[in-house]
Structures are given as structure tokens and as C-alpha cells.
Amino acid sequence: MMKKKSVYAAVIGGGAAGMLCAIRAAENHRDKKIVILEKADRVGKKLLVTGNGRCNLSHVGADEKSYHGEGSDALINILFSKYNSEVVLRHFHGLGLLTHADSENRVYPLSNQASSVLDVLRKRMAELNIEEICNADIQSIQKTAEGYEIAAADMRIYAKKCVAAFGGKADYAGRESGGRELLRSLGLNLTKLTPSLSPVKVRSDLLRSLKGIRAQAQASLVQNHHIIKTERGEVQFTENALSGICIFNLSREANKGGCEISLNLLPECTDKQIRNEIYARVQRDPDAPASEIFTGMFHKNLGLAILKASGIKPSLPCKDIFDKEIKFICRHISDWRFTCEESRDFKKAQVTAGGVRLSEIDPRTFESKRHRGLYILGEALDIDGDCGGYNLQFAFASGLCAGDSL
Numbered sequence: 084m085m086k087k088k089s090v091y092a093a094v095i096g097g098g099a100a101g102m103l104c105a106i107r108a109a110e111n112h113r114d115k116k117i118v119i120l121e122k123a124d125r126v127g128k129k130l131l132v133t134g135n136g137r138c139n140l141s142h143v144g145a146d147e148k149s150y151h152g153e154g155s156d157a158l159i160n161i162l163f164s165k166y167n168s169e170v171v172l173r174h175f176h177g178l179g180l181l182t183h184a185d186s187e188n189r190v191y192p193l194s195n196q197a198s199s200v201l202d203v204l205r206k207r208m209a210e211l212n213i214e215e216i217c218n219a220d221i222q223s224i225q226k227t228a229e230g231y232e233i234a235a236a237d238m239r240i241y242a243k244k245c246v247a248a249f250g251g252k253a254d255y256a257g258r259e260s261g262g263r264e265l266l267r268s269l270g271l272n273l274t275k276l277t278p279s280l281s282p283v284k285v286r287s288d289l290l291r292s293l294k295g296i297r298a299q300a301q302a303s304l305v306q307n308h309h310i311i312k313t314e315r316g317e318v319q320f321t322e323n324a325l326s327g328i329c330i331f332n333l334s335r336e337a338n339k340g341g342c343e344i345s346l347n348l349l350p351e352c353t354d355k356q357i358r359n360e361i362y363a364r365v366q367r368d369p370d371a372p373a374s375e376i377f378t379g380m381f382h383k384n385l386g387l388a389i390l391k392a393s394g395i396k397p398s399l400p401c402k403d404i405f406d407k408e409i410k411f412i413c414r415h416i417s418d419w420r421f422t423c424e425e426s427r428d429f430k431k432a433q434v435t436a437g438g439v440r441l442s443e444i445d446p447r448t449f450e451s452k453r454h455r456g457l458y459i460l461g462e463a464l465d466i467d468g469d470c471g472g473y474n475l476q477f478a479f480a481s482g483l484c485a486g487d488s489l
């Protein structure tokens with residue numbers, strides 16, 4: 084039987100942005116009915132897997148420099164002038180959540196359990212009588228004279244205000260979500276979607292032997308011979324990709340293809356220092372095979388891959404390694420190039436880059452300029468942050484901001 088319900092506000096998507104928006108709106112309007120429509124069997128499932136189960140919920144001092152998307156600088160400046168990380172965390176502390184920041188300003192619950200974040204949100208939603216309607220996969224949003232008619236297969240919700248907070252293209256379980264089609268059907272303008280904060284697929288026949296190896300490195304994104312962005316940290320090699328937080332932060336552009344990632348495995352050393360070190364190692368034991376040059380320096384398989392990339396047989400005695408070979412080795416230590424493949428795989432991406440154009444919304448309220456009473460939040464918008472709590476900070480801040488305007 085078709086269920087029908089009239090409410091003041093319907094929030095589509097029980098994720099980070101949707102839950103905090105509903106809470107703030109209900110705190111402001113105690114007498115009004117607010118519902119969350121969630122397609123999964125429970126709200127907040129994705130929150131539980133964030134930060135490897137610890138939920139990196141914010142970043143102290145987050146500002147526009149860590150966000151991307153057309154017009155993101157202006158939007159973040161306006162949003163964070165009122166809802167910065169301090170304000171978001173104060174709201175969470177008010178809900179009972181204790182937090183701590185690590186040495187890189189990433190904020191986690193003190194319990195180091197993502198479930199603590201979800202628990203305080205759900206407790207507050209229950210106190211405020213916010214109804215959670217789960218297994219509600221919303222298929223259409225239509226404008227009516229009074230507001231919006233929101234439809235799932237067996238349900239019609241009539242709401243004065245409608246909040247689109249259905250997140251990115253990939254959900255917590257790696258399934259693709261079609262939420263954005265709902266907004267396209269209302270005539271809203273969306274940018275192209277690209278997976279971001281993901282491993283980067285690269286073309287290299289050396290990767291198989293490097294699978295599972297981790298190395299500290301400086302990773303640079305190179306486009307048309309120019310370095311676009313540089314990050315430092317741990318690089319993880321997988322069968323067909325480079326991974327690790329520093330690679331995630333390059334993936335937004337790298338996944339578009341047509342570029343390279345350059346790895347510098349000794350970023351603290353100058354080219355001269357690297358050359359001197361390799362010379363010294365080659366001369367130390369002239370009869371030793373080349374495969375022993377990197378003993379104590381890199382993982383054995385990494386050393387072998389550097390030799391292979393440099394065109395040197397591992398069995399070649401060190402005494403037969405001359406200037407030309409040393410130059411190749413040094414180049415692969417300080418500027419090892421990997422060609423990036425275009426990727427449309429959202430399943431391994433933590434974030435979707437692209438979405439509803441920021442010019443479609445009022446940055447002070449997140450209300451659609453085209454459709455009054457419609458609000459668009461979080462990852463549904465064309466804005467995405469770097470790794471480190473920036474995406475949840477934005478989702479929560481946009482939720483609070485819209486919640487205050489509903």
C-alpha cells in the first residue's frame with residue numbers, strides 16, 4: 084500500500100550532512116515535523132567506515148586551500164566564516180562527543196570509534212523526534228504549489244522544504260548512487276563527475292613485483308612537463324595502481340588521465356647526494372651483483388624494480404656499472420615516472436569530485452536559486468576536499484548552515 088505523509092522538511096539522505104541539517108533544523112523548529120529519508124536500512128552507515136573506522140570528522144583550521152571545485156574558494160570562505168571546524172566541533176561537543184586532534188590537526192572522536200559520532204547524532208535525532216525512514220530509495224522530486232512531492236516506490240512525502248543530501252556517486256559499500264539524476268530532472272546544472280581520493284591506476288609492468296610494498300616518497304603530478312601538485316607521505320604499490328594518502332590527494336586530477344606521477348624516493352637528498360651515495364655503493368664491493376646496491380636502502384623488490392626500470396640486469400657485477408647506468412638509477416630514485424590511466428571507477432573513491440554547480444545555490448543558505456525551499460548539501464555539490472577530515476567538515480558545516488536556514 085502506498086504510504087503518504089505531509090511534513091515540514093524532508094531530508095533525502097541520512098549521511099553526515101543530512102543528519103546534522105535535520106538536527107539543527109529541529110532544534111530551531113521544535114514544533115515542526117522533520118523526516119530523514121534514507122535508502123539504506125540504517126542511517127549513517129558510511130560514517131562508520133570513515134577514517135578506517137575512526138572517523139576523521141574535521142580538520143582544525145580547515146580553509147579554502149584544501150577544497151576543489153568551480154567557485155569553491157568563495158563558497159568555503161562564506162561558509163567557514165560562520166561554520167568553521169571550531170563551530171562544528173562545538174556543536175558535536177554539545178551533543179556529548181569528546182574529540183582529539185592529532186599532530187596533523189586531523190580531528191577524531193576521543194574513543195577512536197566512528198560509532199561514537201553516529202551514536203551522538205542518533206541520540207539527538209531521537210530526542211528531537213526526527214523520524215528516520217529507512218529503505219526509502221527516493222526516485223523523484225517534483226515541485227508542487229506548497230513545496231515538494233518526494234517519491235519512493237511505495238511512499239509519497241509532501242514537504243514544504245526538501246533537502247538533497249544524498250552524497251556522492253559511490254556509497255559506503257562501493258555501490259553507485261543515482262541521486263544526482265533527481266536534481267538534473269529539476270533542471271539543475273551539474274558538472275562532470277570524477278572519482279577522487281582514490282588509488283591511481285598506472286601503466287607499468289613492474290607493479291606486480293611491487294604489490295604490497297610501502298615506501299616514503301614525494302609524489303608529484305606532472306602534466307605537460309609541469310608539476311601541478313606535490314605531496315609527501317607513504318606510497319603503497321598495488322597490482323595496478325599507486326595508493327596511499329599522498330596519492331589520494333593527487334587522484335582528482337590524475338584520474339582524468341593524460342598525466343604522470345613522479346616518485347622521488349629520497350626527497351630529503353639532493354641529486355648530488357643521491358649520485359654520491361650510489362657511486363659509493365657501487366665501489367664498495369665491485370664483484371657484488373647490482374641487486375645488492377640497495378641493501379639497507381630500499382625494500383629488496385623496490386631495488387630490483389629500480390634496476391629493471393633503469394635497464395640494468397640484477398646479476399651485473401657492480402664493477403660493470405658506469406656513469407650512464409648510475410645516471411639512470413639516480414633518475415629512477417628521484418624522478419620515477421608512472422603514466423596515469425583515466426579512471427571512472429567510483430567504487431574505490433572516498434569522494435566524488437563534481438556535482439551540482441556551486442553557482443546554483445545561495446552560499447549563505449545552500450538553498451537552490453532556481454527552486455526556493457530546495458537545499459543541496461555535502462558531496463552532492465561540486466566541491467570536494469583533500470584527505471584529512473576536510474570532506475566531513477564540509478558536509479557537517481553545510482548541514483548546520485542549511486539547518487539554520489530551513
Ligand SMILES: Cc1cc2nc3c(=O)[nH]c(=O)nc-3n(C[C@H](O)[C@H](O)[C@H](O)COP(=O)(O)OP(=O)(O)OC[C@H]3O[C@@H](n4cnc5c(N)ncnc54)[C@H](O)[C@@H]3O)c2cc1C
Pocket residue numbers: 095096097098099100101120121122123126127128129130132133134135138139140141219220221222248249250251254255260261262432433434460461462463471472473474475476478
Ligand atoms: C571509505 C571512506 C572513508 C572516508 N573517510 C573520511 C574521513 O575520515 N574524513 C572525511 O572527512 N571524509 C571521509 N570520507 C568522505 C566522507 O565520508 C564524505 O565526503 C561525506 O560522508 C559526505 O557526506 P554527505 O552527507 O554529503 O553524504 P553521505 O555521507 O554519503 O550520505 C548520503 C546518504 O544518502 C543516502 N542516499 C543516496 N541516494 C539516496 C536516495 N536516492 N534516496 C535516499 N537516500 C539516498 C546514502 O545511502 C547515504 O546514507 C570517506 C569516504 C569513504 C567512502
